[in-house]
Amino acid sequence: MHIEVRGLNKQFGDFHAVRDVGFEIAKGHLIGLLGPSGGGKTSILRMLAGLESPTSGDIIFHGKRVNDLPPQERGIGFVFQNYALFKHMTVFDNVAFGLKVKKQSKDQIRDRVMQLIELTGLKGFEHRYPHQLSGGQRQRVAFARALAPEPQLLLLDEPFAAIDAKIRTELRTWLKEMIERVGITSIFVTHDQDEAIEVADEIMIINKGRLEQKGSPWDIYKNPQTQFVASFIGESTMVEQVERLRGFEEAANWPGTQALIRPEYIEIGKRHEFRIPSATVQGRVKHLHFRGSEWMVEVEVGDIKLITYRSLEKDVLQPGEEVHVLIHRAYLFNDNDTWIMENKLKEDPMPVHI
Amino acid sequence: MNIRFRSRWWSFGFRSTIMLYFVLLIVLPIIGIYTQSFKLGWTPFWESISDPLAWKAVLLTLKLAIIATVINIFLGTMIGWVLIRYRFPGRRLLNSLVDLPFALPTAVGGLMILLLLGPNSLVGSIASGMGFDIVFHEPAIVVAMVFVTFPFVIRAVQPLLEEMDKSEEEAAYTLGASKSHTFFNVIFPSMLPGISSGAMLAFSRALAEFGAVVLVAGNIPGKTLIASVYIFGEIESDNPQGAAAVSVMLLTLSFLILWAVNLVQTRRLGK
Amino acid sequence: MKKVWIPLTYLVFIVLLIIPILKIFTGSWAEGWSGFIEALTRKQSLHALMMTGIIVVVVTVLNTIFGVMLALYLVRATWLGQRIKNLLNSLVDLPYAVSPVIGGLMIVLILGPSTALGAFFEDIGFKIVYALPGMILATLFVTFPLMVREVMPVLQEIGAQQEEAASTLGAYSWYTFWHVTWPSIRWGVIYGVVLTVARSLGEFGAVLVVSGNIMNKTQTATTLVYQDVENFNVVAANGVALVLAAFSVGLLLLMEWAKKRKEVH
Incomplete structure (x- = not known):
């Protein structure tokens, strides 16, 4: 019907x-x-x-x-x-x-x-x-x-x-x-x-x-x-001042904007694990939780706390360890609007044209 | 479509019939008695009430109903407790006997009291030998009231005791409270709403009781004439005005009590 | 403590309930079997018992039908606002608060021979007060809350979902009532019937006022007991009282049986 x-x-x-x-x-x-x-x-x-x-x-x-x-x-x-x-x-x-x-x-x-x-x-x-x-x-x-x-x-x-x-x-x-x-x-x-x-x-x-x-x-x-x-829908972390994260500085153009970042949009790891290290920011592992099939990692970037998952296949991180954090994208929203912002730094700063 | 239309008319007629029945049967008579007693204005109403026999009857009713209620509070709390908390032979039988005064015609109840305590009975003769009269005096009226209102407090306390969480009591014991301390500070407060609403129902029923009392009271004006019997006398002597006036007094009192019971119950449910 | 309370409870029951009941039994045998039979087979006894029987049947039937319907409306109806429901709900209890004598008086005041309505009915040959219709009316008034108060909590407890389910399956209200609601409230209605029968059997004050207590005409079993006592004919009073008490005890047993049956289900 x-x-x-x-x-x-x-x-x-x-x-x-x-x-x-x-x-x-x-x-x-x-x-x-x-x-x-x-x-x-x-x-x-x-x-x-x-x-x-x-x-x-x-x-x-x-x-x-x-x-x-x-x-x-x-x-x-x-x-x-x-x-x-x-x-x-x-x-x-x-x-x-x-x-x-x-x-x-x-x-x-x-x-x-x-x-x-x-x-x-x-x-x-x-x-x-x-x-x-x-x-x-x-x-x-x-x-x-x-x-x-x-x-x-x-x-x-x-x-x-x-x-x-x-x-x-x-x-x-x-x-x-x-x-x-x-x-x-x-x-x-x-x-x-x-x-x-x-x-x-x-x-x-x-x-x-x-x-x-x-x-x-x-x-x-x-x-x-x-x-x-x-x-x-899905899991996410709220970030109040997303413009303080590298790659999302543009968000400052919209005052009063907040961001939602899903764990699967965040990668963490040692420097060599990233293709474009310049797009990453420095963070510190705060806590590690074993979740049966993966690690749940709480990581601090400055005073912003983020949550992400990490495969068991990769090197085991330790609490307190300094890591690189790559945030692929975030949902930005304010009172009037919602949109997705990609990490600007992911676009290679020095593209090599073949 | 046609069927639906018809059923709608049907249900409308049905609803109105039920509501009309309700209003005609319950609401109209009560409005009727209030208007009747004030029909001739305030003065005749006041005269009817200020007749010393009338207000003495009302005061006597109040006094005896209070005594009967207090007795029932003690008996009812005790029996409610015993019947729920203890297991002993005959418990089930006693529990069903509680309702007997509800089931028994009140006139039969009055007759029973008359037979038991009357001047020709064993108890009656012993009492009068001691210079103490029961039947046709105040004690008989109290006994009749207690008998008729016996189930109220018990039946109001029992469900509360039944649904009371035993772990509350046990928690008190583990915290070092003694048995009596636990009873008065943990158990009794949760019985209290039942006791109070049961007592108020018993009180309003005692105020209204007629059948059992009329047979044992002797109905001596100014001495053992209670309000409902006074009203009956006024009707018999063809003075509906006076009967209505005293009725209004008694009714108003009962309504206030009923309203209070409702308030207690809704508050309990609200919690 | 237990050793004190249980005997005390027994004592209260024996003194207050059991001895009086036994007294009625022994009292009615005071003049032997023949005295009891004689008391019962008097013309006025038979007539009074018949009147009581008629009143019980008519009142129970009417109040069962109307009581169940009103309970349904007070719990379920969507066409009544919540406030009106609350108001009606508290009005249901009014007869509890009204002394039976006053209940009778109300009917005399509204429908008595000296009132407009009463005169009208008398003119068309329908006597209400000092006749059977008035007695039925008085008993209806007094027993009205019993059925409503038994059925309402059951309806509240079972909730409306089963009825809603029936309606989504295509059943209209009549079918739903008989096939879904009725099986759940059946026991509540049975309790209500037992209580209504007991109360209308024993109703005294209201009936006394309305009936005028005319022997062989408007006298019921309870008013006959009253009259016999007033006439110092205690043995005769005992005979009739015994019949009434036996009925009450029978009803009480019926109630117990019903409760047990319900627990099994």
Whole structure:
């Protein structure tokens, strides 16, 4: 189902939960709504489902405005954060609920339910009650239940939040495969960036009720358009006075500008490890943390503290050691603008033309 | 579309019916009694209230209800504690017996007290032999009030004790507190909201009690005539005005108590 | 300490609850089996028990339906503002604060024969006060909070999510209520019914005022007990009281059974 949202607003009393959100989703896409808790993601999802009515704005499914349609008539499936399974019904009855409402024949219901139970790997559990299932199994039931009436749009509210970290990764892959196989347009809400990056075709970043950015995970990582997105996705260190770093002196032209520097944009090492040593600055290793597959290094350049990673293959550094630091680029932002600045010194000062 | 339209009308009608029922049944009568008592202006209202029999009845009710409530605070706290904290044979049975006064018709309760403590009974004759009258005097009224309001404090204290974290108490012990110190400084404060809201409910019920009291009080005007029986007498002697005036006094008092209970509870929840 | 408190608790229960209950039993047998039967088979006893029965059934049915619906609205309705909900919520408790006698008085004041409304109804041949409708009304008033107060916390505890899930699966409110909400609140409603039955069975003050206590016409079991005591016919009073007490104890047992059943589930 093709979905379009225009100028969506939601107010709860004085609290403005959703502000002017607009987007379009192509049929068959899997979208992640990502953002910190309490940022309005769930409100957007509930408005799409019809469980909450927008203060203003339009929700359009398939070119038809559905604002006034109750949830029963929107053709959606909803997976709740705590699954909201009917706790007095067996797995079978839970999955069959939506079909019974539609007054399908017993045989039809049986076939469809068994098909879904098999698809979700719940065979043998159909006569259990929700309290007899593990968290992962409950999630599968909720998923099967939502899919049973063949909805056009699947909405999932924090589908993995209540699941143990260990099986969460496993379930993620499972869900992504499942949704691809069914081919249904889906939107899920999460506050976990790894989850969004791994599962979603496209991510929408929501903060304080606003849609900050929409794009593929790679896009968003590479080209964050707001300060919030830059700091929310990936790791980064904030630098107040970036003009004091060599190669970024130009930043002084924009007073009040700050910078975000990702660890992967920083290289450290001995002098000989760099192709253009003149682009590096001097720093001192402050702390070293062993991170299993690499070193995390805290390094001080003047009074600016930076964080980066270093391969285990390279020479082991010692705390207090003087090192060369190469900063490839930084995200600069001020109140009006966000842009990427490359290290000016990396352009070879004495290019040799052949 | 048509179906939705119809269901919308349906639900509108349904909602209005429920709300109307509620307002007509609960709110309207209360407004009615206030307007009735002030219908003829302030003076008749004041006259009804300043009748010495009327205010004596109200004062007596207040006094006895306070005594009954204090007794119930002690009994209720003790029993609530014992039933939750100790395991002993018959505990479950006693726990279900607590609700008996709620289940029993109050008139039956009054009759029981009359039978037990009346002039022809064993207790009654011993007491009157000692020059001490129970039935048709104040003690019987207090007993009736205690009986009828018995479950309130217990039922308000129990959930608090049940949900109380045992580790709080244990923490106090590991910090060197003695048993009595722990009880009064750790356990008792967390029981207090239950005790107070239970006591207020018991008090307002004792103020309002009629069935059990009317049978045992003797209803001697100015001596053992409590407010609700006074109101009943006024109605019987066809003086609804006087009945309404005293009712308004009693009602206002009860509303204040109920409001206080609500305040205590919301504050507790707010925490 | 434990050695003191447990016997003390037993003592209070025995003195305050168990002995009185036993006394009713022994009292009604004071003149033997025949005295008890005679007390019960008097014409006024049978009539009074029938009146009580009618009141209990009508009141329980009405207050169950309206109480459950009102509880649903107070917890779930989105068409009521939070402030109005809070206000209504505190109004529900009003009958608790009102002495039953006053409850009866209110109905007499509004619908009595000397009022406009009362006269109107009497003209169309529908007598309210000093007749069954008034007694039912009085009992409805007194027992109204019981059902609402049993069901509301259950609804709050289960939350709205299961109902929302049902609505996204295409179920409308009626279907959702019976298939999703009802199974969860069933036990709360059963408690509410038991309490309402017990209270309407035992209601005395309000009914006494509204009914006028006319023998063989508007007399209920509890007002008959009162009248018998006033007439110093204690044995007869005991007979009827025993029937009422037996019912109450039965209801209490039912409640215990229900609680146990619920714990199993």
